[in-house]
Structure formats: C-alpha cells, structure tokens
Amino acid sequence: MPITKLQEKSLKHIWYPCSQMKDYEEFRPLVIKAAKGSYIELADGKKLLDAISSWWCKSLGHNHPRLKKAIIDQIEKFEHVILANTTHELIGNLSQELATLMPKLSKVFYAGDGSCAIEIAMKMSLHSRYINGDVKRNRFITLKDSYHGETIGALSVSDIGLYKNPYNTILFQPYIIDLIPYVHSIYDPLWNDCSEKWNTLEKSLETYIDSTTALIVEPIVQGAGGMKIYSKDFLNRLAKWAKKHNIHLIADEIMTGIGRTGKMLACQHAEIIPDFICLAKGLTSGWMPFSAVLTTDDIYNKFYGDFSSGKAFLHSHTYSGNALGVAVALETLNIIKEERLHTRDINHIMLKNMYEIKDKTGRLKNVRGIGGIVAADLITNNKTPRLGYLIYQAAIKAGILLRPLGNTIYWLPPLNITDDEIEELKNKTMQVLLETT
Template identity: 40%
Template structure:
C-alpha cells in the first residue's frame, strides 16, 4: 500500500468515527480510502478500481460523478443553494413535490434528511392524525420480525435487528412484531404465496385484538433489506392493504431502500397494485449525491392537520428541509429515469445475465438464490462467525465492493453497470465460493 493511502487510513482512524462499525476491528481490517468515483467504479489513491456492488449503501443509482446530475447541481449552486422552508418556498422543492405526487398517487411531500428521519416523520404523522381525529388511543405500531426502518429512537422501536436495537431497549417504546412473509421461512412444500397469506393471517389476528389501539403498520414492500434481502410474494401487500382498510390502521410503505427502481418498478408497492397511506422515500432519491428524504401521504391525512389551531399542525422540522440542491438532484434523477427508459433497460440487463446467475445459484454452497429487479442475493452454507468481513476483504482483492449480511451475499449495483461487469461479478463470486471462505 502506498504511503498516500496509509496516510489517509491513519488520519481517518484518528479523526472519524465510522458508522455501523466496531472501530477496534480496523486495527486488522483496513479502511478503504477512495480518491474518486467513475460510473459503477470507486478508485483509490493508488488507482485500484472496485466495482461498487452495493451502490454505496444502496443510494447510488446512476453512477459516481454522473455528468447529468453534476450539471444540474452546478446550475442550481449558481442560483440558490438553500432557503428556510418555513414560510418560504423555491422552485426545486415545488417541482419535486409535484412530480413525486404524480408518481406515487399521494401528495404534500414533507422532507427530511435521511431514511430514519422519514420513518420518524411517518410514525409521528400517523399518531398525530389519529389524535387530531379524536382517537387518542391509537398510538401503537406494528412491524415485521427482522424488520429494519432506521436507527433513531422512533425508527429503532419498529426495527427488529437486535444488533442495532438491543443495547437501546430501555429507551425504546414497545411495539408489536408479526411474522415475516420471507419465503425462505416457508414450510417444506409450502409456496411463497401460501406462506405470505399465512403471515397475513397472523397480522389479521393481531388487528382483531388490538386495532383500536393501533396507529400504523410499517413494512418494507417486497424485500426486507437488512434481513438479508428477505423477499416475499406481493400477495402479502395486497392482503395487508385490505386488512388496514378493514381495521382502520394506516399502512406505511418504507420504500427507502426498495424505491426508485430497485425491485423492477419505480416503487415496490406497484408490484402489488396498492397505494399506501404514507410512503417513506430516501436513499436513491438523489442518485446518491445529497442527503434527502420525503414522506407523502393521502389528502385525508393532510386535511386532519389543516386547522386554525397551531397545535393541530405537523410541527416537525429539519434545518435543511427541502434543500434546493438536494431537490434539484432528485429532479434530475427522475428526468434520467424517463429520458433513458431506465426500468426497461434494467429489465433487459437482468434478463441477459439470468443464465450467469443461474450458474452461480447451482454452486453447492449456495442456497435460496433470489433476484428481484436489480437485486441479486443468495445464502452461503457452512459459514462461521466473521464470514461477512472475510468475504468483504477477499472480494476487494478481486476488485469488487460487497458487504454481506451475515451469511447472505447480495449484489445491488448502480444502474449504469454493464452486462459485462455484472457477468464478471458473478464469475468473481464463483471464484470466492470455490476458495471456501467460511
């Protein structure tokens, strides 16, 4: 490793507290210094290239240093970078809100800075709606087992990943958990659809007992990301929509990770043909350029806050709410989707590489191979504690950035990745499996 790289590593260890990290591990596991990005690739100070197989934590859609987004941001920087959104407005936030409303069928976008912020906003909106309607007992929330919705305290209360939540249990409010429709958990011979309906039956049982005390059910549509890309049948969402209507409980769709084309449609809820009461958006919304999140909701929910009484208003706020630069980047992302027919192109890429993924899926160490839109995932047998870190290190040596979740390896690359690059990643994964990293 060059002295330049070593200097950046040392400075980072001294000054930066890295997220989702036990910092002591970096005494042995090197931090990877990145000098620049180029399309689907990250490049270090020595010129080594790594294909960004996880879209830099699932945020990058159209590649690093995307020319179109760069131009849009330069133009916006020369016009307006930010203005307080309380009592003021500006062009990018209005245009983005209009566009998101058209695409989701919901309205009045409320902005935050990240995915956890969006979850907090949605939970507070739901609770406050019922309060404004005089149903103050409806304060409870329901989420799936193995769910992940963020790490602020409200979001963590509906998250079921003990690694993140157990330490903070005394600070969290009690919420309900119901069985995940993850088809990997089905009984032998039970179809994904049948298992999804069985999971929905458990939700119905909970609603029958507690609906008068429940504000909302929050769910990641079609795929629970942090649960190891746990995919499920869309019939679950259709049944959940029916149940939420029947029992008068809000349906919150956490599309933070699965929105903006990851599952093959612009929003994952489209697979089931349903519309949630509230939708949470973030991650890919700006193409990985700037922090931004949004929550959109029904006109009925918005109307419950519209009153002369200030306390009935939704007084949540962030200093950078509706930041003009972030909204401009998000607008350009939506223009790219339309101008370049991205969803159709992605479907074509996935179809072409299907035989390559099938060969990988047939490896004797692979179980539960699955693909949804631009997400490929599989579980590895015979792994030992620390497998994810060892696989991460080995993949870097082959020029690929991967971050396994437990024994699950997944690929969620930027949409600019080429067919040849995808095929090379699958070949690399076969090599890594043959190396018997466990």
C-alpha cells in the same frame, strides 16, 4: 501494507459508521481517489466495482454527468435557503413530480436522511390520532426482521437485535408480525397467493386492531434483514386489512423506491395505496442526504386549520427541501424515466448468474431476486466466524465492493450497470467464493 499518514490520521479521529473500530487495526480504511459509473477508484489505482451501490443509494452510479450539471447549475443560483415560507421553480416541479408517483399521495414533506422520513411518517400518523382525540391508537405494527433506520423511533419499529438490543430499555415495543410468506422470485406460487398463511395470520392480528395507529413495512423486500423478498399477495392483504381497521400503512420505500425492484415503487407490485411513502437513498441517486414523505389529502387535511387550533405539524429539519437535493432528485427522476431504468430487466441475467455461481461453487443456497436486487445465503458449517466479513475483504482484493449482510451475499448495483460489468460481477464473486469458503 504499512499504514499511510492519511489512514493514521483518519483512524485517530473518525469513528466509522456500522463498524467495530478494532477491525481497522488489520483492515485499514480504503483511500478513495475518485468514483465514476459503477466503479470506485482507490488511491493506489485499484478499481472496485460497486456491487451494493454504496449502501443502496447510487442508482445511477457515481458522478453521473447530468446530475453533476444539475447540482452545479443550482449552486450558481443558491445552495440552501430555509424552506419554511419559501418556494422556487425546481422544488415546485419536484413536488409535482413526486405527487404523481402514487395516486392520492399528493402532499410532500421533505427531510434529510431516510431515518428522519420514517420518524416523520410515524409522528404524522400518531399526531393525526391526537387531533382526532383517538389517543388509544398509539402502537405500531412491524414485520419480523424489518429495518427502518437508526433513530429511536425508527429503531423501535425495526426488528434486528444486532442494532437494537443495547437500547431496548428506552425503545417502545411494536407488535411484530411473523409468518411472512417469503419467495425466491415473482415466479414463486406464493407471490400471487398466500391465502393459507394469511388465514392463520389474520386471526393473530385481531388483538392489535384497536390500539394500532400504523403498520410499517418495507414493501416487497426487507433489506438489512437479509434481502428477503415476500409475496405481493401478502402485501396486498396486509394493506386491505389495515384499511379495513382504520390503521395507517407506512411504506418505507427508502431502499425499494425509485426503480429498485423493477417498478418505480415496490408498492406497485401489490397495487396498493398506502397512507405514507418514505423515500430517500435513490431519490437523489445518493448525491445528497435528502428524503421525502408522501401522504394523502386526508392526512394533510387533519392538520389544516387556524393556527390557534394547535393542529399544525411543527416538525422541522434545518435542511428540509435543501435546494441541491431538490435539483439532483428532479434530474434523477428525469433520467430514470427517460431511460426507463425502473423497468430495465437486469434481474433475469443477475439471477441466472447467481444460480451459475451456486451450481459451480456449491457454496450458496436460497438464491432470490427481484428487479435490481439478487441475493443468496452462504452455506456455512459455522466454523468460520464472520464469514461475511472475510468475503468482504477478499472481494476488495478481487476488485468488487461486496458487503454481505451476515451470511447473505447480494448484488444491488447501479440500475445502469452495463452487461459487461454484470459479467465481471459474476466472475469476481465466483472467484471470491472459491477462495474464501
């Protein structure tokens, strides 16, 4: 297909995220005309079923009429006012709502992207140690293959070399927990009991106890690391271990939160109460760069005092608590709760479909899933370089937006996807695998 003027102009000036720009010489940017529900419409009229909720955020699909109304109603009033020293009806309501998501986490600090929320939680943890005069606790623990964002702090506590390696000279080094008990589903025996693995692991953690300020986890599902699901018992044990040793637990629910794993928060699977919860992406159903850090009175009170005490948390982002984000987040929570989308069982049918593809194509292994996430690994002889990228291209031709993570393919569609759309996802994924592998 000859390049269009718009594609030419775009490639001349846009440096695309998460891309090798040379790839665009052969595969041009898709020209978007509109997006509605589970579909993205291209300029040539082609429709793509959004199997990955546009980087895991469009949990209510595209252009939801109630979210559109919420944002327009807010625009009629005001679009953004500095949050420091101000409040308004909707942010009062949203903050109250967010404070009910997890008992004891009743304080909300707002930011923009998910990575900013991670930086904030890390800084709050470190800063609270500083206030306590406990500056020896200045290290973080993270899980192998974890991902927490792209800013320097968030990247430091991530463990994906592809994103991290070029910057290693300035990143700080966390302790990394290996031996994670991964599961295929909640019916895996390890889901409820990982005691054997835990006993070995707990011993290896001993050396970290006195120097660690916080342990950071993606609860239950590691997204960018390959949609890996781990035992709820493991999370529960980690949380108890952290509490026992006065180590804060930061739950990065940026991908898993607000209904993605079959509960409102993934932490609820393990019945734990972390010290910090970071939310973004699905919080506004992907309408706005809008994130929040929830924390406890205990942490908050450490910072509370006369200004002269120098304890205040003086972190600020210009768009902290942006009013359009507030309006759309509040309505997102209303819709998810009213329609009970966080407990809707699409996992059963999506898992069944992925197993069917595995059986019929013989191209998949390690099928796994929880809530609105299902994944599997491609069987590859390593002779096809960048198989995932080829699959992405073939999927676009077939009419689905499927973006494998390396050799892992996954579905993470809008939580309100219809049964017919799930069927279409299955048929088209099957077709793509048969054509490509």
